[in-house]
Amino acid sequence: MRSLLCVFFFMFLSPFLVKSLNPSLNDDVLGLIVFKADIQDPDGKLSSWNEEDDSPCNNWVGVKCNPRSNRVSDLVLDGFGLSGKLGRGLLQLQFLRKLSLAKNNLTGSISLSFSELSDLRVLDLSENGFSGSIPSDFFSQCGSLRSISLAKNRFSGPIPESLGSCSTLAALNLSGNQFSGSLPFQLWSLSGLRALDLSDNLLDGEIPKGIEALNNLRAISLRNNQLTGEVPEGIGNCLLLRSIDLSQNLLSGGLPSTMQKLSLCNDLVLGNNGFIGEVPQWIGDMRSLVTLDLSENNFTGQVPDSLGKLRSVKIFNVSKNALTGSLPEAMSNCVNLLAFDISHNSLTGNLPSWVFKLGLQQVLLSDNGLSGSIDDALASSKENSRTKLLILDISQNKLSGEIPSTVGDLGSLQLLNMSRNSFVGTIPARIGQLKSLSILDFSENQLNGSIPSEIGLLKSLNELSLEKNSLWGNIPTSIGNCAGLISLCLAHNEITGSIPASLAKLTYLTVVDFSFNRLTGAIPKQLANLASLQLFNISHNQLQGELPAGAFFNTIDPSSLFGNPSLCGAVVNRSCPTVLPKPIVLNPNSTDATPSTITQSLGRGKKILSISALIAIGAAAAIVIGVIAITVLNLRVRAATSRSAVALNFSGADDFSHSPSTDGDSGKLVMFSGDPDFSTATHALLNKDCELGRGGFGAVYRTILGDGRSVAIKKLTVSSLVKSQEDFEREVKKLGKVHHSNLVALHGYYWTPSLQLLIYEFVSGGNLYKHLHEGSAESYLSWNERFNIILGAAKGLAHLHQMNVIHYNLKSSNILIDSSGEPKVADYGLAKLLPMLDRYVLSSKIQSALGYMAPEFACKTVKITEKCDVYGFGILVLEVVTGKRPVEYMEDDVVVLSDMVRGAMEEGKVEDCVDARFLGKFPVDEAIPVIKLGLICTSQVPSNRPDMAEVVNILELIRSPSESQDELGEFS
Structure with missing residues (x-):
């Protein structure tokens, strides 16, 4: 009870009141218990912290005390899995010298002031989830701090200038955060600083002059920021520097010659900047270099001979520059070299033999102009018994000759890339000796x-x-x-x-x-x-x-x-x-009581036809009979169609009107509204001149009702697959209730056992496929029109899905354009008229246009859902924007539209995919997002595709509602 009251007072009263409590209550116990109360300890690592103890110095885990004062001096809880936020309890540990809470899950901002922790020497809060900016006065009273690490958190904002008050600071690590702004000049006043790491942030601006004041500096890392300008000359006066990492910035200019004075420097990493000029000769005087990385800059000229003096260098990387000439023979003196990367330059000459004499582990020479044979170079690898080459990449050069069998001597190889050269001959069998090989690439040669x-x-x-x-x-x-x-x-x-x-x-x-x-x-x-x-x-x-x-x-x-x-x-x-069963082969020479004796008994001396011949004759006869039967059936169906068409008899009703005929020669008509005179429409069913087109389900004809209204009649040709009349009518009536301005309306249907008709509204503008691929150059669709078609089709499809109707057969020939240019989705939901969703029927009858079909149509175990329509819509989007068919058949190749666009996107050339007929007159800020949306919709994984309602929202966001047609007129 005593401890609970103490916690209460400490949490809700100021620290000054806590100090006024009975001095017999140990401040360290109070502080640590309150600290524990503010955090979560899921692994129970702090279970030894007992609030009933008089002192934490005996067996409290992570706590170390000064044996003289019996007060807490070190609190080290690294990797304890703690979470939560830092409370004010730590401020009670007034004799604390080291606070290390690294590698936990602590969050929140840092609002505490450590001014009361006057003895604190080490502060390590690295690898947590702290965020927010650090108060500008946070370090204003840090005179005793020697080491600060806030690395690998999510701190943001500027680096506090108050760091300049930490006059005794020897190590500062703020790496792996989101600090922004320029480097505070006050850092250069920390003359005792030995290690400075500000890497992996968002810092910008130039490196301030005056760095020479850090004359005790051993290591500096400003890697992966946005720093600009040149490296200050003063860096050469930091004579104790052993490690310099300024890579992955925007630094420019040449390297200051003062750097040659850094004779103790082991690591010089300047890669991925914009440095220019030749690689300085004086780098060869930095004899202590172990790592030299000048990669991904704009260095020109030759690799200087002086680099051969770097006998200690182990890692040499000058890749991705514009270096020319041949490799200097002097580099054979770099006897400790392990990794050698000169790839992606313009170096020429032969592959030098010394490369394989040095005992290298990594050799990367790709993308240069090296030529000649590699026989001699590889043969020299035997001269060094310590050769442990792990990586050899000589790809994309002009090397020729055969691949020597001596490649099998490189028994430690893990990667061998000799692609994109002019090697001839065969692949050596000794390649099988490379038992550690993980990657083997001999592609694009002449093997x-x-x-x-x-x-x-x-x-x-x-x-x-x-x-x-x-x-x-x-x-x-x-x-x-x-x-x-x-x-x-x-x-x-x-x-x-x-x-x-x-x-x-x-x-x-x-x-x-x-x-x-x-x-x-x-x-x-x-x-x-x-x-x-x-x-x-x-x-x-x-x-x-x-x-x-x-x-x-x-x-x-x-x-x-x-x-x-x-x-x-x-x-x-x-x-x-x-697959037919294999015919039995009869043996005419057999004397056993087997089927062959039956053959013999049919007549000795007569030529008997073989079983195979009999089967062939039987099959031919069956085919002939089948053709005759189909012909007769077709004639009967035509007659039935004619009789049914003549017998059409309509009557009206308020909602679903029909004529309940029971006569076998007349059918049942249901109109979903009105009482049109259909008597003049029947001739269209037999008149080829009225045919609008044919699809997987049947032919479509145009006819005019008695009231002068045009309708489109689809005569289904899948009668044998259609459900029973009851199921058929239930599905069609469901479709009749679907109404949307971007859907072709279903007005009614006609049923007989041998003939089924669907009566739709007539859309006069033709289908989208013809507009895209068969129209004249003068009548091509503008960007505005195409965007409206995409958006309208999306809205229609989204409404179908809202009504629990799957289209199953979305493609450009099923998007009709009305007289005002509005799109209308046609032929929706017809697959439900079949007795079951047979994948073969869907793929061959319904999905007649290759390229629109979602991958799951081919999988019997995957459920067909609305996401199949989303895939087809994605293909439709790409077709509309590019003006290309989903699959284009070339002379010696087949181009799949989605693959082509996805490849262009990966290469950064997606604008080239937009229909060339726009002649550049299209809004890039609309076209590119629309293409990306199309690619997302065509994901191979159904769950990765958006819903159509989401697609509509995205399209409406792409085109701002406030944007008028006039503003886009220039793109039309």
Whole structure:
């Protein structure tokens, strides 16, 4: 009870009242208990803190006391999993010298003043969730602080100028926050500062002059800010500097020559800035350098010979500059070099042999102009017994000759990239000796021959890229032994044979690309068990048979299958032939009592037709009979259609009016409103001149009612699939209640067992497909018109989903344009008229336009939802903006619109996708967001696609409601 009262007083009265309490109550106990009360301790790490104790100095975890005064001197609770906010309890620890609460989950702002903690030497609040700005006077009385770390929090605002009051400060770490503004000049007054780390913030402006005042500075890191200007000359007077990291800023100019005085400097990291000029010769005088990083700048000229004097250097990185010439032989003196990166320059000459004599671990020479053979260079690797080369990247050069078998001597290699060169010959079998290899890339060369079976010895291989060569032969079955394989790319070769079933053993396989080869045979069914598969491109081969069923193959992108005319299944819109049982082969020479004796008994000496021939004859006869039967049925259906059309008899009612005929030759008509005279409309059903078009469900005709109103009549040609009359009428009446200005209205229907008609409003402007792809150059749709069409279609589709109706067949030919240019979505909900949502029927009959179909249509186990319509709408958006069809068939390639636009987006060239007929006259701030929305809607994962209501909101946000048509007139 005593302790609870103490807590009460301390929490609700000022610290001055607490000081006036009975001095027998230990201030440290009170302070720590109140601190504990303000935070959460989910792991019970502070369970030893007992408020009944007279002192925390005995067994309180994380607490250390001065043995003379018996007062708390250190509070170290690093990594205790604590959360909550800092209270005022800590201010009671007036003899505290070290406060370390690093690596917890503490949050909130720092509002405490440490002026009362006059003995505090070390403050470490790093790796928490503190946020907000630090009060400008927070450090105003920090004369005794020697180390401050607030790293890896979410502090923002400027760095307080009061830091200049911390005259004894030796280490300051504010890295990994969101501090902004310029560097306070007061920092340079901290002459005792040894380590300064302000990296990974949002600081801007120039580095202040006067840095030479920090003559005790050992390490400075200003990495990853937005600092500008040149490096001040005074940095060369900080003679004790051992580590300089100014990388990832906007610094410019040349390097100050005073830096050559920094003879103790071990690490000079200046990468990713805008430094210019030649790499200074004087860097060779910084003999203590272990790390030299000048990457991603604008340095020009040659690599200076003087760098050969850096005998201590281990990491040398001058990548992504504009360096020219050849590598200096003097660098062979850098005997301690481990990582050598000169990639992405314009260096020329041969690959120097000394590179492989130094015992390097990483060699990155990619994207230069190096030429010649690599035989001699690789052979020299044997001369150094300590060679432990882990990474070798010589890609994108002009290297030639064969890949030498000596590559197999680099037994420690983990990455080998020799792509985009001019290597010829075969892949050496000794490649199988690289047992640690994780990435192997020989793509885009001129290699020939077969893939060696020794490739199966690479048990650690994750990525194998051999595309764009002239490889032939089979894919080795041994590749199934590469148990860690994730990516396998063999595209654009001349590989033959079948896909090995051993691939099914590669459980981590994610990407497979066998496109543009000569593969034959069926796809192994076992591949359906590859749970990690995300891409399986087998386009442009000679594969045949049905796709594996289940898992990834139910949602495979159809473009990954193009160019295999003998593949079948729902995804490729091609039904698979029925597999007939193998005929029994009769043996005429058998003397057993077997079927062959039956053959003999039919007549000795006479020529008996084989079973295969009999089957063929029977099949031909069946086909002939079938054709005759279908012809007769068609004639009867036409007659029935004619009779039904003539017998149309209508009567009106207020809501659903119908004629309840029971005569077998007359049908049942239901009109959802009005009592039109339909007698003049029947001729349209048999008149080709009145036909508007044909789709997956049937033909559409235009006719005029007795009241002069035009209507469109759809004559369904899927009668055999239509539900019973009761179910049919229930579904159609549901559609009849759907009303929206962007939906084609359904006026009524007509039913007989052999004929079903749907009566729609007539929309005069034609369909969107014709406007986009078949119109004249003078009548192309303006940006304004296209945006309105996209928005209107979205609103219509959103209303359908609100009414629990799925369209199933959204495409540009089902978007009609009325006389005022408004879009109307047609043919919605018709799939529900079928007895079941058979995926093959949906893909072949309904989704007749390849490219609009959502991936889940091919998966029998995935439920068809509104997100399928969202996918089709996304394709529609891309079609409207680009003016291109969802799938374009070229002479030797197939271009899938969504893939093309997504690729352009990744390359930053998405503006190039907008319809060229705009001639640049379109609002970029509308077109680009609309394209991005289309790509989001076409996500392969249904849950990643937005709802149509969200799509409408996004489109309305893209076009400001206050923006008038006149303001956009210039884009029309």
